[in-house]
Amino acid sequence: MIIGIGNDMESISRIEAVLNRRPNFLSTILTPEEMAAANKRSGKHYLEFVAGRFSAKEAYSKALGTGIGKAVSWHDMCILNDDMGRPVITVSGQKNELSVAITHSGDYVSTIVTIEKLSCFQKWSKKRWEKREK
Template identity: 55%
Template structure:
């Protein structure tokens, strides 16, 4: 059962300007693993990657209704790519399925996050393996 959907659109050039002005932006928004992945990209691809992660985290905050701050921090959300390139979102202490789509077109990045309630069997699995599926 879907319990939340969030969408966000960001200007890649605006995020790039923030990166230039505020040196603390990247370490504040991205987890250490995301920073490593961003550093592997150059030029516009780096800015697209960072803007995509920022946008996805914003979309997650809209899907939950929490916002960023009180219950969930930027560092609690991590989006890394599988070998196929598909982004996978993990959230610290958040035992729900999350799905994320990130797309770039021109100077825009658009993201969608869907949150799905776990089945009874999956809930039992999370109790047995509490770190499984969530960021530790």
């Protein structure tokens, strides 16, 4: 059962301007693991990565319904790519299933995050599927 959906859209050039004005912005919004992943990119891909993570964290806070602040901070959330390149969001203390989609087009990045409470059957089925993939 879906218990939260959040979306966000950001201008990549606006994020670039913030990075130029506030050098500590990057360490404010990204975890050390995300910063390491960002630093493996350059130019347009670097900016898309940073804007995408910012947007995804905003979308998660909207799905949670709290915004970023007391309930969840920037560093509570980490979005890294799996082996296939798909973004995966993890949030400290979050026990529900999370999904994130990040897309770029021109100067914009758009994200959607869902928070889903899995039934007992869904949890069992997921565990079985993960075992079959190994």
